[in-house]
Amino acid sequence: MTRTVTQEELAASVADGLERLAELHEFDGRKDLNYSRTDCRELLRQEAAAASVQQRGQVDLLGALMSDGATKPDKKEEIIDPTPLCLLYGQGHQHFLERLAAVPNQAAPAVKGKGKKGLSTVECLSQALFHPWHREDDTSSFRWDPEEDVRYALMAGDPTDPAYKAGTQHGANRLAAVGLAVLTLAPERRAGRVRPNIVGGGFDSEGFSFAWPIWREPATLSAIRAMLAHPELRQNSALAHMSVDHVVLARRISVGKFMNFSRARRLATIG
Incomplete structure (x- = not known):
């Protein structure tokens, strides 16, 4: 039976589902998407064997990140060529898998400033879903938001300086992180070699x-x-x-x- 729900009720339901999906974001402490072809194949085979129609979240997530069918051509060891949505490879100490494990499991952003009240998990998600984004959260991101394209020439100061550093919309990043599993990766032949696409x-x-x-x-x-x-x-x-x-x-x-x-x-x- 259908019924009308409030924004708060919907955000609370999303928070419950997100908490369950976040449990799947565990990569054994690995920071980057730099699996060897052999390790990738074994991990995918292992998770596929353990999956069922009702319980396939882990293999869906891994299948959106990599395939043993697409590897980088310029490495001595066969290293997987990851999802095109992976923009972090350790540059500036930014690591993709490290953030993909941490962000979904961080219920709400840290409180900024003494005496200020922090947002609840539901409030954080409600802001992302139903309100204009102000990007005031001091949490890690994946560089998927165009607003994170900060360049020295377009800013009043150094973008790495805390006074000028751009914030994030934490609830949106949590949702994007768990939603990544929907974007399945598939190898395709392009420009003379097998490459990943989603x-x-x-x-x-x-x-x-x-x-x-x-x-x-x-x-x-x-x-x-x-x-x-x-x-x-x-x-x-x-x-x-x-x-x-x-x-x-x-x-x-x-x-x-x-x-x-x-x-x-x-x-x-x-x-």
Whole structure:
């Protein structure tokens, strides 16, 4: 039986689900996505054997991060080529798996300033889901937010200085971290070798980009997966029959030794 729920009730339900999913974010202390092909294959085989239709969260997460079918060509040892969404390789002491394990399990950001009241887990998620983002949290991120593309020339001071350092939207980062498991990685042959790609992802002369639909009607997770994996996702009007209004696209960009994503732009008008 359906009923109307408040924003607070929905955020509380999301918090409960997120807490359960966060338990899967355990990588045995490994900091970076630098598994050997052999270790990757063994880990995926092990988790696939242990999974079931009802309990497959761990293998879904690992399957979104890497495949033993795609390795880097310039290494003496065969090292996996990770998901294109991995933008942290240790540069600036930023480690992808370390953050992917920590962020979902941090219920709320630390309190900034003496005498200030911190946000509850539900309040933190409610801010991310239902309110404009102010990015005032001092927590780790994955460089997926275009606002994290901070450059010296565009700032009044050093972006590494605490006085100028950009904040994050912690609730959004927690949701993005657990949502990563939906974006399954699959190897594909491109430019003469096997490389990784993900549902919604694509490569062209400008590099990697990620596209996603904006739909008009409520959609289940299965429906969203189907839209992201649709071969005509990036073609104008192709998904009108699935209640898609338009498609947006964000590009992965390099800024010195760091990587970011550009602000998403409207790709196609549907219908």
